[in-house]
Amino acid sequence: MANEVILLDFWPSMFGMRTRIALREKGVEFEYREEDLRNKSPLLLQMNPVHKKIPVLIHNGKSVNESIIQVQYIDEVWSHKNPLLPSDPYLKAQARFWADFIDKKMYDAQRKVWATKGEEQEAGKKEFIEILKTLETELGDKPYFAGDDFGYVDIALIGYYTWFPAYEKYGNFSIESECPKLIAWAKKCLERETVAKSLPDPEKVIGFVSELRKRFGLE
Amino acid sequence: MASGEVKLIGSWASVFVMRARIALHLKFISYEFLQETYGSKSELLLKSNPVHKKMPVLIHSDKPVCESNIIVQYIDDVWNSSGPSILPSHPYDRAIARFWAAYIDDKWFISLRSILTAQGEEETKAFIAQVEERTELLEKAFIDCSKGKLFFNGDHIGYLDIALGSFLGWLRVVELDANHKFLDETKTPSLTKWAERFCNDPAVKPIMPEITKLAEFARKLFPKPQG
Numbered sequence: 001m002a003n004e005v006i007l008l009d010f011w012p013s014m015f016g017m018r019t020r021i022a023l024r025e026k027g028v029e030f031e032y033r034e035e036d037l038r039n040k041s042p043l044l045l046q047m048n049p050v051h052k053k054i055p056v057l058i059h060n061g062k063s064v065n066e067s068i069i070q071v072q073y074i075d076e077v078w079s080h081k082n083p084l085l086p087s088d089p090y091l092k093a094q095a096r097f098w099a100d101f102i103d104k105k106m107y108d109a110q111r112k113v114w115a116t117k118g119e120e121q122e123a124g125k126k127e128f129i130e131i132l133k134t135l136e137t138e139l140g141d142k143p144y145f146a147g148d149d150f151g152y153v154d155i156a157l158i159g160y161y162t163w164f165p166a167y168e169k170y171g172n173f174s175i176e177s178e179c180p181k182l183i184a185w186a187k188k189c190l191e192r193e194t195v196a197k198s199l200p201d202p203e204k205v206i207g208f209v210s211e212l213r214k215r216f217g218l219e
Numbered sequence: 220m221a222s223g224e225v226k227l228i229g230s231w232a233s234v235f236v237m238r239a240r241i242a243l244h245l246k247f248i249s250y251e252f253l254q255e256t257y258g259s260k261s262e263l264l265l266k267s268n269p270v271h272k273k274m275p276v277l278i279h280s281d282k283p284v285c286e287s288n289i290i291v292q293y294i295d296d297v298w299n300s301s302g303p304s305i306l307p308s309h310p311y312d313r314a315i316a317r318f319w320a321a322y323i324d325d326k327w328f329i330s331l332r333s334i335l336t337a338q339g340e341e342e343t344k345a346f347i348a349q350v351e352e353r354t355e356l357l358e359k360a361f362i363d364c365s366k367g368k369l370f371f372n373g374d375h376i377g378y379l380d381i382a383l384g385s386f387l388g389w390l391r392v393v394e395l396d397a398n399h400k401f402l403d404e405t406k407t408p409s410l411t412k413w414a415e416r417f418c419n420d421p422a423v424k425p426i427m428p429e430i431t432k433l434a435e436f437a438r439k440l441f442p443k444p445q446g
Contacts, residue, residue: 050322050356064314066321076310089296090282096289101270134270 005030008044008056010037011200012208014159015067016055020198021155022071026078068099071155084151095146098138099156105131106160114170114209115216125171129178136182143188154189158199161186165202166209223280225250228264230257231428232436234328235287236275237385242291242305244422245376246298257439288320291381303375312364313378316371319360320382327353328386334397335441347399351406357383358407365409369416376420384417388428392437395430 005023007030009016023030035044035054047056047063057064057073064073075084086092109131112124135157139145145153164175164186176183189195213219227243227250229236243250255261255274267276267283277284277293284293295305307313330349337343364371364379371379394400402411418427 059311062311064311065318069314069317069321072317073310073314076313089293090279090284092296093284093289093293096292097285100286100289 003028004058004060006033006058007031008033008035008041008047008054008058010035010054012162012205013054014163017159017162017198018067018155019055019057019070019074021158021194022074022084024194024198025082025084025150025155026074027081028074028078068103068156071152075152083149084155086146086151091146095152098135098145098153102135102153102156106157110160110163110167113167114213115218117218121171125173128167128171129173129175132175132179132182136179139181139185144185150189150192154185158186158189158195161189162199162202162205163209166206169206170209170213224278226253226278227251228253228255228261228267228276228278229274230255231426232433233274234385234389235273237388237426238287238381239275239277239290239294240426241376241381241385241422242294244426245305246294246302248294248298248301257436287385288324288378288382291378295378304377305372305381306378307372315364316377316379316382319357319364319371319379322353323357323382323386327357331386331390331393334393335437343397347397350401354401354407354410358410361409361413365413370413376417376422380413380417384414384423387414387418388430388433389437391430392434395434396437 005028007016007019007023009020009032011034020032033041033043035041037054040052043058044054044056045052047058048054048065051065053065055067055070057070059073059077064070071084085095109124109128112120113128116124142148144150145157167173168175190199210219225243225248227236227239229239229252231254240252253261253263255264260272264274264276265272267278268274268285271285273285275285275287275290277290279293279297284290291305307316327350330346330353333346334343334350337346361371365373368374370376371383376384390401394402401407402414404411417423
């Protein structure tokens, strides 16, 4: 049976980036469809009625929602090439733990960095750096989070890197000076074609964040 | 790999700890249950889960695994030849089970807990309505996932049954506190029957907390404002 894969996505979404990378790591051909989040397509609303959010992965007409679930799905369906999760159960559990940590902590913290000001922003910056430092400690001296192989945790985190210049600009701080090893890890990830193809230009992201800030009355 | 000492840091009252215990029971794994004292965190807990400092923590051959749903999947992976499969076998069914498990934790549970912390009648009513709506979605999810069988996972209890079923004690406590039934034969017929089957399953029955004991504990955790 031919595989028809459609991804409903939004270009700056760090969540959509995960699914794009996972599909490319597996060499899966897919149709990328850009959604206008202020005018969601009937297909999006039909395929993700519970959350009405992107990314939505549609495989042979059936939808899989939530980016971290999509990455696992892709790994399990196209299991013959480039495993994204370690096979050892303990290492797999560790990978799941760190992806879950990223999901629990990163989004809200990063949002405070660019979408708030004053004391709230300062608190957000502090929290954000603390989270990055925890991740940097976990990375240690390994090339990737799981060791020698690029995989699940790298995929869960790398999309946020395209937003770093925007955080630095609007938060008025340097992430590299706080977390140099993490920046080195990110640059290494970007050397992979699957990642480079899946991530937007950070300058474009700055433009997007600027528009959002105008809408929120911050500029 | 499957051999090695198993310990579980937890508490009799915790939903999330219960998930790990059900999974261990399903796989016939003996474990040492290290119960935390309410109000303080043991050194072992803080050492084994330095990031979140929360229970449950499964310690297998001295290596800690944290986060209830991750622990359940770990147990299924390690003891894969023992007992029934906890995760569905097909990737699509797994994705659906994971989706609803995440929904239960991120949305359904949050509204349920909000009933216990709500200030005043208006707020309580609003959260009750939210839980009603979200439970209705879970009723539909059960019909879709079970495909006419007894559990979300089919013939046997599985990942999604554990994810939701572990809440049944607390759900009953909230129902009594709010004087409102969320699971009932007219509104949620499938879930109501499933709940009874789940609670009577041999892997669950011995560890489902007694409702009066749980309600008493809830009053300690969520004291009602006076007056």
